[in-house]
Amino acid sequence: MNPAITPTILIADDEIYMLRLLELTFKKGGFAVVSCRDGREALATAASAQPQLIVLDVMMPGLDGLGALRQLKGNPATCNIPVVVLSAKGHALTKVEAQLAGAVLFLAKPFSPNQLLSEVQKILAAGKEESSTSP
Numbered sequence: 456m457n458p459a460i461t462p463t464i465l466i467a468d469d470e471i472y473m474l475r476l477l478e479l480t481f482k483k484g485g486f487a488v489v490s491c492r493d494g495r496e497a498l499a500t501a502a503s504a505q506p507q508l509i510v511l512d513v514m515m516p517g518l519d520g521l522g523a524l525r526q527l528k529g530n531p532a533t534c535n536i537p538v539v540v541l542s543a544k545g546h547a548l549t550k551v552e553a554q555l556a557g558a559v560l561f562l563a564k565p566f567s568p569n570q571l572l573s574e575v576q577k578i579l580a581a582g583k584e585e586s587s588t589s590p
Contacts, residue, residue, distance in 0.1 A: 462579060463487040463504060467497035467523065468512040468541070473564075477510060480568040484576065494518030498526055501533045507579055510571075513542035513549060521549075521556055528557035537578050541566065 464486045466477045478488045489504050491497040493515045501509055509527065511520035518526075520540055527533045539560045540553040550561045559578055562571060 461485065461487045462507040463489060464575065465489045465491065465497060465501055465504060465506040465509045467491040467494060467510070467515065467520065469493060469515045470512070473512065473541075476568060477571075480572050481575070484572045486575075494520060494523030494526075497523050498530075498533075501527060501536065502530065505532075506536060507582075508575055509536055509538045510575075511538060511540050513540060513544060513553070521552055524553065524556045524558060537582060539571070539575065539578070541571075 464481050466474060466481070466488060468474045468477065469492050474490050474492070478490060481488050489500055489506060491500050494511070495518045497509065497511060498518070511523055513520040520542070524538055524540065527536065527538060537559040538557060539562065540558040541562050541564055542549055543564045553561045560574055562574075
């Protein structure tokens with residue numbers, strides 16, 4: 456990834472308040488943000504925008520976050536994009552399901568926006584290091 460390019464984060468959440476909170480958090484962190492309101496929109500946007508990271512809410516109308524995650528990981532064009540899953544359902548099974556589907560991080564709502572930003576920065580930094588050391 457070129458350091459001069461602002462990393463893009465795609466956010467998918469059907470709750471407008473949460474969408475705005477996430478947008479503000481990531482913009483303050485220096486990221487470009489693309490927002491979606493459901494899983495289907497997230498799939499289409501991820502394929503075209505090729506963000507550096509995706510944040511998905513679990514409970515969304517139509518295609519939920521876990522369904523979208525499985526499809527993202529099954530698509531060669533988006534399978535390598537790290538995905539963070541957020542959920543008001545902090546149930547252990549939801550966390551395990553998200554991790555098995557390929558999420559790099561699961562956070563239960565409510566969460567600390569600063570913690571999320573810090574975790575995302577770590578994930579992207581680790582990905583940058585990995586890509587610079589690969590042949």
